Amino acid sequence: MKIKWTNLILWVVGTELVGVLSVLISGGDFSGFYQQLNQPPLAPPGWLFPVVWSILYALMGISAYLILNSGDKRRRTALMLYGAQLLANSLWTPMFFGLRSLEGATAVVIAMLILITAMILSFYHISKAAAYLNIPYLLWTGFAAYLTIGLLVLQ
Template sequence: MRYMKPQNKSVLIISILIPLAIGSLSALISGNMSMYSSLNKPSFSPPAYIFSVVWTFLYILMGISSYLIFVSGNASSGKALILYGIQLFVNFCWSIIFFGFSQYLLAFLWLILLIILIILMIQQFYKINPVAAYLQIPYLLWCIFAAILNYTILMLN
């Protein structure tokens, strides 16, 4: 295994902390996540505690992935990281739309936008570092599942 310079360790840690902080801030602003238990949900809806576990894991993968792009030295990494930042902002807003404002239709449409952005980001990342792209696949799959869940909740409520 190649030795990692101390400044690269710091960049890796910061890269992981950014999505974790953004996710935590979104959850904090959303506030009313307890309302989820009162919603009519489909049978395939996971228990509420699963969401924080999965999102923590996904945010860590996102951070590692963005780190790989950041340190790649590739001329396209700036463009790819801007797309990463945009999708992270869209991700940030979804919880606020769904939990904070209970706007299930808008949240569903917002998730479709997020899924499109994730696909575009994966394509950009793949050109720079395929591993960085592969690390985003669980995030994409989870967001597709979230969109199906969101749509079903919209229909049931």
Template structure:
């Protein structure tokens, strides 16, 4: 079932790649903002996100291939899809639109969706849930950065 792995990895990488392409021109604007302590240089973001998208893809495949009722998989993968959609929108709000306050609220929503995904994945495959923990931790860090940038650049 190689195709399951290919599709499972391709979906989050495609979502992230498209968001990255759509926000590529806004990195100069981001670099010109007053940055909070611990703000990484712009090149760190695509590297970290590539790893996180791969982990998401692996986790989703583990859930998809799990020997559990389809209804459980469907529920868990619906949470996964919702968080992936929210993930796609956040950089557009933050980088392209410069709506730092709205992006912060959206990031809190994204964190809630990722938490729900982790809970749903844990019930099916604990390894899949653990693979999403670095993502949740990065989102917590991103929340700090988003909030600080919003406050420092008003």
């Protein structure tokens, strides 16, 4: 498959922008709010989150590009799952930091895990590479679920 660089860049930048918009919408005091919470074991420093999420959004964009350009008839359903998980993802930050709702953020992160798993399975049948690119995302979201639930329990 020949890479269409403009399209690939648009998918990556578009996915990154979802993360940026989520942060802007939340308008929260990220560092201060996160630091004042009782942290569960293994909680990383706040600066790590934007670094990891930037990488994960790029991998998501690349994977969606691979699915779109696969020519597979199942790509529409796969990309709908991609959109659904990305929408759920975009709700977590405003829920957690904007509304400061640990309960709401927990519900969102659980929905994310379900949708990401469904997306990866759908991607796998079309492009194994696209599916594998999302394994770090699933693992990090699992860790985020642990942290969110841990924060909820410890407050």
